[in-house]
Amino acid sequence: MRTIYTYGLFLVLFTFVVAPLLGPEYRLSVPSAEATEQLNDSYGDRLGTVRFPLSCSDAANQLVERGGALLHHMTYNGARASFAAATQQDPECAMGYWGQAMTYIHPLWSDKPSRGDFETGRALVAEARARGQKTDRENAYIAAVSSYYEAGWTKDEAANLRNFEAGWENAYRRFPEDIEAASFYALAHLATASPGDKTYQKQKKAGAIAETILVQVSDHPGAHHYAIHAYDYPLLAYKALNIANNYGEIAPDIPHALHMPTHIFTRVGLWDESIIFNKRSAEAALKHPAGNKISLHYPHALDYLVYAYLQQADDDSAKQVMDELLILEGSFQTHIAASYSFTAIPARYALERQQWADAAALDPGLPANYPIGKFPAMEAITYFARALGAARSGNVAMAKQAYEKLVALQGKAEKTSAYWANQIEIQRLSAKAWITYQEGREKEALGVMQQAAELESLTEKHPVTPGEILPARELLADMLLAMGRYKDAQAEYESVLRRSANRFNSLYGAGVAAEMVKNKEEAVWYFKKLMETTGNVETDRKQVQHAKLYLTRNQMTSGGNTYRSAEDMGS
Template structure:
């Protein structure tokens, strides 16, 4: 249905798709370059005119794939086709806060989302169903000086109420699962919520077998050690509906990583990175590229392919013009640290530069900066430079204060584990074996409790692995084996 609608409305006029990297800037040209059939299928009827409806549905497809910049462009094309299309403004607002991505929107994204919500406040919203969707996105942008988690909670509550009101609405079901994942607890406590969301998306695929949310959100739901096996089939099938979408090519590696399928992870992420560069247009490379490279480097290192990981790191370093986002920042901080930490080159880890890609606004991403200081601190402590290790601890303490002020609870806790690990190795170097064991054990338990964030394939060096190393140093191979 979507393909037919697009082909019949494309001839009616030209829609500007400003800023859609790698894709044409008119709807009819876009149809030649980007076959909507390669994005999956949705069917969300709105009160907009036919041409706006066509662009809206492309935006919605891309929104479910979390291709946010391209999705934003399609929704803006819908507003040009129909200035009274309220759901296009809803779409613009939805593209700018990224529910499952850590860090929250940038100031520019927040401003763009609020501008769309302001437009909605002065528009006639067509149906009660549309009003419900608009009310949910408004909840995220309401209020001043609220933290990202507080805003997410407000959105998720309203979004889940949409599904309660419209239980037969496939889109409501998909966004309900996304909202459920957004507010699910961390660690082992998350399993019931994640399993429920995943199984509901499995059921959605039965009803709508080409709906991108049924694939994407299921993979996120099963991205947990206790559930990963349940996600393998859907992970391997995602490219059947979206063979050219960079994030769709990356997402299966979340499951491959959980299951140790390193060759598949490296291969799919290589496809994802190549798709980004192939579709790239303009000065800025979107954050799907460094994200895929970080995952691929991790996979190669787990398989012992150090040379391949080094080659990818060189490729990443050659692309400095990255999108200023947390996804880029995390990859640029973590990927170079993985190499010396995984290979035990502690002096190289201690010598990692603390000044990173100047295209990124690092004060927005203290948790990413913390990853780099953690690597430096561990490297320094394990190579005997205790003064440098203490400097790293001071830097982490300052970042902790910043993250606490911003309500970044997960990253504060993870930072505590990182600082505790450095302190443990400093204590070991000073001869205090009992304190070293206590600190490192606590760090491992803390890190285990919070798990990993979706943005990362794995911690740059897991605390429990560091505990195993420390126990080996203490001459306890059996206890070390249990830790490993």
């Protein structure tokens, strides 16, 4: 067992090692010997404990282990630099080439390698096969990564990921006591899980493997990381709460490691914890650029941060974060996570505050120095917000214009991702429902809104997002509330809370719905829960003022009321 530390013998300034390895032009190149002696990726001396099979020189072994830990943290550029430095120290170090090939595969991210990067990875696998005397375990690792590349580059990433899963399953079954093979199998197994499988069969299996590893090595980076991904679902999140609390302390200088716990905090509605860790993640991300560009981990952390602030009604803090992101100078790493954040944050800021006119006026071109149009599903977020905002502020003509753009973007997304095209379909139906409602066809509108909510219930959120821009079922509850169907509205708000704990608008909506049918006990419960969620935040939101007034009038602002979960409230 070896705990990863920074090795002073191999320090080099980060920008001189990582930056040359970022582009598709990289082909088996490695840092110079002089650079290797100075290797300093600035990720600190705490990365967790790993156990890799190694037949390289001692100096190269240390770099491979560091690269392996960074690989588990999905810090792919830093890992690649460390693996490359290992092959400079020991050109016959097969695991150095193996590791570089692994860094081009991002199983849980929606960014399959370009054709050039794919061919680089395949060439690295061939190099790993050709180099040095290898143990059986090392050969099994090389065979596992080779399984991803052997069919060649295709537009269907799912097929290569299935091969990747099979390759790591073979390694895992051959060496069942090998915690690294087990970790990579858990990761690959997760990558092939269906978003529509509500039994969570693969997620549960991957999580169980990760938990078994943590019994043996309590600070294993991959086991922490993959367990959080495995349990990042409403019904499973509680299983990862302790793991989430630990992960950020294992690697306190890794942006992604600091962010990952907030996937679980968001699921269970722990907004203070989410704010703390996403602030730390964003700060760390600015210290670790992607070459000469601002890392994707920066806007990604800010999206989760803004979401948490908005659930606490801390609108001033949310706006400050949004403004800082959109005026930040410099180029950003082009990635789906960054693209999502750039459109989601302004949309959330308007829609969560129910500032419909502001949503209708959103600019899809922000920030000006980023190619939003490269990702149609992300661009669609702005037009969903515009369509919904215009409809709910009574401007049907403007809503229809945005709706048509949304439909066009859905057509583009269908060519690249069935998942994201389906997300746009949910948005399209939601926008159509509210346009129809404003046109006076309430029964038809309700049917369309129910269709959107049911479609959403059959899918899961992508790891790139803390939650839907606005949940379709929450929009359904809003419509029922507007129609005076208060008990039905409350049931739908409670359904939202089972999926997304402590959402401000659903807590408030459930309270209002209970109030309207004079169910004082349940109204008080939800309004007190709302006040607990917002804490001591100073806010101008009228919902908070209404909740305070109701609680005061009912003389139940403190004591005498037992909190119940949304499940207990039932429907």
